[in-house]
Amino acid sequence: MPAKNIISKENSFIRKYLQLRDKKKFRQEEQAFVIEGLRIVQDALQKPEQVQQIFCTETALKKYSELLLFQQQKIIQVSDALGKLMSDTEHTQGVFAVCRMPEQQAEISPSGKYLVLCQLQDPGNMGMILRTCDALGIEGVLFTECCDVYNPKTIRATMGSIFRVPMFFGNTPEELLHMLNQLKIISYASVPDKNALPLTSCAFNSGCAVWIGNEGNGLPEEIISSCQKITIPMRGGAESLNAAMAAGILLWEILR
Amino acid sequence: MPAKNIISKENSFIRKYLQLRDKKKFRQEEQAFVIEGLRIVQDALQKPEQVQQIFCTETALKKYSELLLFQQQKIIQVSDALGKLMSDTEHTQGVFAVCRMPEQQAEISPSGKYLVLCQLQDPGNMGMILRTCDALGIEGVLFTECCDVYNPKTIRATMGSIFRVPMFFGNTPEELLHMLNQLKIISYASVPDKNALPLTSCAFNSGCAVWIGNEGNGLPEEIISSCQKITIPMRGGAESLNAAMAAGILLWEILR
Numbered sequence: 001m002p003a004k005n006i007i008s009k010e011n012s013f014i015r016k017y018l019q020l021r022d023k024k025k026f027r028q029e030e031q032a033f034v035i036e037g038l039r040i041v042q043d044a045l046q047k048p049e050q051v052q053q054i055f056c057t058e059t060a061l062k063k064y065s066e067l068l069l070f071q072q073q074k075i076i077q078v079s080d081a082l083g084k085l086m087s088d089t090e091h092t093q094g095v096f097a098v099c100r101m102p103e104q105q106a107e108i109s110p111s112g113k114y115l116v117l118c119q120l121q122d123p124g125n126m127g128m129i130l131r132t133c134d135a136l137g138i139e140g141v142l143f144t145e146c147c148d149v150y151n152p153k154t155i156r157a158t159m160g161s162i163f164r165v166p167m168f169f170g171n172t173p174e175e176l177l178h179m180l181n182q183l184k185i186i187s188y189a190s191v192p193d194k195n196a197l198p199l200t201s202c203a204f205n206s207g208c209a210v211w212i213g214n215e216g217n218g219l220p221e222e223i224i225s226s227c228q229k230i231t232i233p234m235r236g237g238a239e240s241l242n243a244a245m246a247a248g249i250l251l252w253e254i255l256r
Numbered sequence: 257m258p259a260k261n262i263i264s265k266e267n268s269f270i271r272k273y274l275q276l277r278d279k280k281k282f283r284q285e286e287q288a289f290v291i292e293g294l295r296i297v298q299d300a301l302q303k304p305e306q307v308q309q310i311f312c313t314e315t316a317l318k319k320y321s322e323l324l325l326f327q328q329q330k331i332i333q334v335s336d337a338l339g340k341l342m343s344d345t346e347h348t349q350g351v352f353a354v355c356r357m358p359e360q361q362a363e364i365s366p367s368g369k370y371l372v373l374c375q376l377q378d379p380g381n382m383g384m385i386l387r388t389c390d391a392l393g394i395e396g397v398l399f400t401e402c403c404d405v406y407n408p409k410t411i412r413a414t415m416g417s418i419f420r421v422p423m424f425f426g427n428t429p430e431e432l433l434h435m436l437n438q439l440k441i442i443s444y445a446s447v448p449d450k451n452a453l454p455l456t457s458c459a460f461n462s463g464c465a466v467w468i469g470n471e472g473n474g475l476p477e478e479i480i481s482s483c484q485k486i487t488i489p490m491r492g493g494a495e496s497l498n499a500a501m502a503a504g505i506l507l508w509e510i511l512r
Contacts, residue, residue, distance in 0.1 A: 124380075131497065131498060131501075132494075132497060132501050134492045134494035135490045135492045135493075135494035135495075135496065135497050136490060136491070137491040137492035137493075157498075160494070164492070200512070234391045234392060234393070235392070235393040235511075236389070236390045236391045236393035236394075236420070237390045237391075237393075237420040238387050238388075238390035238391035238415060238416070238417050238420070239391075240391065241387065241388060242384050242387060242388070242413075244384075244501070245384060245387075245388050245500070245501070245504045248501045248504055248505060249504060249505065249508045252488075252505045252508065255491075256456070
């Protein structure tokens, strides 16, 4: 049987959930994050050890209990009203979970193909990129100085890919570049510059990493000057692509 | 000199602005829509006849008056407080405009390459797709049963491309397909189906239209069965790409 019906937002489990949802600092301290929605909770349960707690509203339990049955000992029942408070969406399914962040970083192999996200700030872009990485099948995503990947907005946009894409969190861009250089992985800087090597003229052999920069400002100058500059040829009127779209087209070409 | 400083939200110009911002039906009746931000207002002014009115806050006028100088007769000054009310963003630049919808549909040429958006419902996706169409340079975008392209969220995501991409609004999917068939333009239905023709095996010769469907449900069965089915090969874990991302990768391949 699921735990008793929590109705108070002062309950310690609920307070922790809300803090994890809203505070990056708290997520980092606890090395945990929250997810919402039946499908993504099922994705997380592919590795049950990464799921600390599941919250279900009364309504959700009636509807989905069969789908979550084997996880009964982790389920805490909450009132429908509390579900609304916990939810980050307009129409909640009433299924939530607290998950542990992976303890280890993804391993970086000298023969792998990687995407580096450098100073990306939009959680929606970040989530869409992770979903695309997962669908197209890149070896891993490396992050440096980005917005929090465990932000609920990012998580939602990943559609579960957060649990499938190998991730590596670097310290500074310079340190990450140095690490890749040591591994003899070639770094390419994606820039909106007509003089850079067009993407279509570039053979992305194994052992490469493509860097995507900030939505407004692109990549730091020091990174650009230390990498092979590549660009997506554009013949239309817009001056640049959205960062997620640029990443998607780059990924498609790298993995072609 | 700009018109007198409007401070009341009951002013008829302001009421019209707000209704155009919030109501699709009103936009259609008036054949007009609103834009916000200096850059996109400048984009709109590439064809001055499509700009009916410009609103600037006092602060914005001090900052940007030189950039909008030759449009003085169209500028109405509003108070900073009113600017906040008119704004659809967190930090407004205080520059707004009312624009006319184009009177004519884009011309469809039998030798052109087109993207068809069918029952797309997310304004952000739609805007991102239009920006990508503009950057990569497709001949036009055809719409059928989509969310309103003149929704402020879509407009913002287009980054000005709304004024540059030729658009054609079809009635039903069936009628649009019939029109394309009459023009001998080959229609391709994009589907997440491993048995469809992989995008990489498809030569998109001139005279083609690629159809993208609804975010959750894809394209209508009747359309799929009347088109050549194509798919983006995926080797990863995610089952599908975001609709905008799929459109971007398709556009990239069509225009390659």
